[in-house]
Amino acid sequence: MVDSLPTEFDRTDIGQIQIAPEVIEVIAGLATVEVRGVAGMSGGFAGGIVELLGRKNLSKGVTVEVGQREAAVDVSVIVEYGHRLPEVAGEIQRNVKRSIENMTGLTVVEVNVHIHDVHFVKAAEKNEEIDMIQRVK
Helix, strand or coil, X not given: CCCCCCEXXXXXXXXXXXXXXXXXXXXXXXXXXXXXXXXXXXXXXXXXXXXXXXXXXXXXXXXXEECCCXXXXXXXXXXXXXXXXXXXXXHHHHHHHHHHHHHHCCEEEEEEEEXXXXXXXXXXXXXXXXXXXXHHX
C-alpha cells in the first residue's frame, strides 16, 4: 500500500524535506533490476498470467509503506532461468535496503520479495547476447 502523501522526512531551520513514496518505489525498482538473475519486474497475476514489465516500469511491481523514519518494501519479480532463487531474492533484499537507506536516510525494516515467474531465454536470444558481448570485447 502506497501512502498518497509525501512523507515529512525532516525539518531544517529553513523548511522541511519531504520524500514522496513514488521516489522510494523507483529506488527499490532500480535496485531490484540491478541484481544479476532478475529478468524484470512483475505486474502481478492478471487473470493468471504474469506480466513481465522489463526495466522501463521500475515502480511497477513495487509497493512501499513509508512512516516518518522507516519504510517497508514489497517487490514482485521474474527471475531468469538457471539462477538460484534464494540467492537472487537475498541479493534483492540487500540491494534494495542498501539503496533506499543510502539515498533517503530512512531505515528499511523489511524487504519482501515475491517471485512470480521464471523467464526462459530462447536459444536465439542467447546467441544474440553472446554475439553482442564478443563485439564489445
